[in-house]
Amino acid sequence: MKSDLFQNEMISLKSIIKPYFCENFHKRIMPFEKELKTRSNSCCELCSSTSELTSYAVTPFQNGGRIDDYIFVCSTCKSQIEDADKIVANHWHCLNDSIWSETPAVQIVAWRMLNRIKNESWPQDLLEMLYLDEETLAWAKSTGDREDLEDVEYHKDSNGVHLESGDTITLIKDLHVKGGGFKAKRGTAVRNIRLVHDNPNQIEGKVDRQTIVILTQYTKK
Numbered sequence: 001m002k003s004d005l006f007q008n009e010m011i012s013l014k015s016i017i018k019p020y021f022c023e024n025f026h027k028r029i030m031p032f033e034k035e036l037k038t039r040s041n042s043c044c045e046l047c048s049s050t051s052e053l054t055s056y057a058v059t060p061f062q063n064g065g066r067i068d069d070y071i072f073v074c075s076t077c078k079s080q081i082e083d084a085d086k087i088v089a090n091h092w093h094c095l096n097d098s099i100w101s102e103t104p105a106v107q108i109v110a111w112r113m114l115n116r117i118k119n120e121s122w123p124q125d126l127l128e129m130l131y132l133d134e135e136t137l138a139w140a141k142s143t144g145d146r147e148d149l150e151d152v153e154y155h156k157d158s159n160g161v162h163l164e165s166g167d168t169i170t171l172i173k174d175l176h177v178k179g180g181g182f183k184a185k186r187g188t189a190v191r192n193i194r195l196v197h198d199n200p201n202q203i204e205g206k207v208d209r210q211t212i213v214i215l216t217q218y219t220k221k
């Protein structure tokens, strides 16, 4: 359904596509904050840190974008999950404890991170201890985020440069905004973008004070 929206139009007003995203679309900053605080005891579900906690969407959603698709993590864990270049392998010794979590989404992220650093020997030992049932293992593998870092699906601009939330991008062509009745001109700078978590080809940003969804292939960092 989502992709249909883009068949004829390059970008859409957020308000147009909103019904097609999960109900927490507008609350993306910290979905399920209260529930996650309760589940995690207000600690990072990976390393138990209590500072700068935020919710992290474990994609692709397996539970309809409900709380079971989210984990509560600290900023250190989150930045390393989202950017392979920032990984400090030693930080992930914390998974010694968190691989025993009963929350599948936590097991998934633990599995993915251990696979990313498994050229060190100790993560392999943990991976052997981390038992995922068939369904959970399929979810863990479903992003291509496993053996090879190259397979990780990142949001990338037209030049293949990694995009991150908060970045400023420039549009590389005139884009007709579906439902907006205006054109976003080539060369327009879009500040403070947000990544659309469940689609590496889409970001959100404000043009003419309207939040629009932009395909990453038409952007340049």
Ligand SMILES: [Zn+2]
Residues within 6 Å of the ligand: 044, 045, 046, 047, 048, 049, 073, 074, 075, 076, 077, 078
């Ligand atoms: Zn953490």
